[in-house]
Amino acid sequence: MIRPRISARTLLLGLGAGTMALGLAPALPAALAPAPLAAQSASELDAxxxxxxxxxxxxxDFTQTDRQGNVMAGVMTLKRPGKIRFDYGKDSDFLVISNGKSLYVVDYEVSQVERWPIKNSPLGALFDPERDVKRFGKLIPTGNADVISVEVRDPKKPEFGMINLIFVRNASAPGGWQLTHWVALDAQxxxxxxxxxxxxxxxxxxxxxxxxxxxRRASRRPG
Known part of the structure; x- marks a missing residue:
C-alpha cells in the first residue's frame, strides 16, 4: 500500500491530541454551524x-487527514478498558493499537514498533474520560444545543498537544451523544x-x- 510517510509520534498525536484554538476549528455541517456568543453549561461536560x-x-470507519492534505482511512475498534485499534486495511504496512496497558505504533515497512504507556498517551481522553476530560477538559461554545465541543489538554505536559472532541446529539448513541470527529494539534x-x-x-x-x-520477531505475540 502506498501511503505518505508520517512519523509515529505525529500520527499518535494526530489520533489523540487536537484543538479548536488558533483558528483550527473543525468544519461542522451547515445545519450545525455555531452561532456567535453562545454559552454551554458545565452539565454538558458531564454529558x-x-x-x-x-x-x-x-x-x-475513520478518515484521517493531516495538515498537508494527506488522507488515510480505515476502521477504529474500541473496547473498554483501554483497548483500541486503528486498522488501515489488510494491505497496509501500518497499525496503531493498544492492548489496555500500552499503546503501540507498528510500522511493518521499516520493521519498527514504538510504544507509549497508556497513562502517558494523548488518547487518554478516550480511554479514561473521567480522569482526562473531567480534569483537563473545557467546553468550547458552539452555539448549537445539539453539538458539544470539548478541548482537552494538560498544561503541565504541552508535549502531548491538545485534543478537541466534537459530539453531536444522537438518541441511539450511548449517553445520547455521538463522537463524530476530533482535530489534532501537537507540540510542533x-x-x-x-x-x-x-x-x-x-x-x-x-x-x-x-x-x-x-x-521485529518471527513469531506473533500479544501487543
Missing amino acids: VVNALRTISTMRA NHRTRVQLTNQRYGVSVPDSTFTFRDP
Whole structure:
C-alpha cells in the first residue's frame, strides 16, 4: 500500500491530541454551524464524560487527514478498558493499537514498533474520560444545543498537544451523544483531523483484536 510517510509520534498525536484554538476549528455541517456568543453549561461536560464511559465496545470507519492534505482511512475498534485499534486495511504496512496497558505504533515497512504507556498517551481522553476530560477538559461554545465541543489538554505536559472532541446529539448513541470527529494539534503545530462514520456500539470484539504481529520477531505475540 502506498501511503505518505508520517512519523509515529505525529500520527499518535494526530489520533489523540487536537484543538479548536488558533483558528483550527473543525468544519461542522451547515445545519450545525455555531452561532456567535453562545454559552454551554458545565452539565454538558458531564454529558460527554457519561457518553464516553457508557461505551463498552465501538467500531467505526475513520478518515484521517493531516495538515498537508494527506488522507488515510480505515476502521477504529474500541473496547473498554483501554483497548483500541486503528486498522488501515489488510494491505497496509501500518497499525496503531493498544492492548489496555500500552499503546503501540507498528510500522511493518521499516520493521519498527514504538510504544507509549497508556497513562502517558494523548488518547487518554478516550480511554479514561473521567480522569482526562473531567480534569483537563473545557467546553468550547458552539452555539448549537445539539453539538458539544470539548478541548482537552494538560498544561503541565504541552508535549502531548491538545485534543478537541466534537459530539453531536444522537438518541441511539450511548449517553445520547455521538463522537463524530476530533482535530489534532501537537507540540510542533502538526494538525490532524480524524472523522468517524458508521459508528456501531455494543459489537462483539474479541481480545485478539488488540494483538499484533511484531515485525521485529518471527513469531506473533500479544501487543
